Amino acid sequence: MTTPEPQPAQAPEQKPAFILYMDGPEYDEGLHRLTLWVRHLLLPVYGREVTSGAEWCSSWWKHPEAVAQFYGLWMAWQELTGPESGATGPSTWHRDHLTHILASLRDPSGPFSGCKPGRHRAKQPPEMDPFPS
Template sequence: MGESSQTPPFILYLGEEAYTEELRRLALWVNHLLIPVYGRETRSQAPWCPRWWEHLEAVARLHALWLTWQELTDPAAGASGPALWHRDHLDPTMAELRDPAGPFGGCKAGAHRAKEAPVVEEYEG
């Protein structure tokens, strides 16, 4: 699914219109490949949010996973590309996303809950 020889920009660097289009494309991959193949059952020890796109950390991690999937499943990556993707990218990313303290930590099966970000004060140097 590598669509060009030029590396696409990371989703968090995109303007609003480009972000929306990239998120649409990411959602197709997440909903039609990632979750059907790798989306194990949701439980409190491995949460998943049905509205994952509302968790910016999840969007960033899933986009990075998708970019590496495009690169490492391309025939140019060689026969070991998919194995490297599973070991080095899929497994750690899914472990982080589905960790009870991860971005979906407050979400339950079939239910979204927005997470409170830590309070940050401005640096006044």
């Protein structure tokens, strides 16, 4: 009976960090890459006309919710449309990610409510009572 040769330890696969866990230069670089994807792919292909029923903010990166949702959408895009993805990856991305994210962001009561093209309106998050200790 032979014993198997010891295998060298492999480092765990490095997964991309979600943008809400980034700060400083790492956040700035992540946001920069995201804005390129939104500007050059997402908006030209999927950016529909702005209406009162489909709000938009041309300074969307000032909305933390939009940044988080677009970044998640972008991460899913990379996983489901890359060279290693299966043939149904793009369809899955459209069905499970794109439709829901855009509907949520562009909803009349969503994060862009009150924004107009070229005019950002900052939103205040709701307050929360202190948790009793």
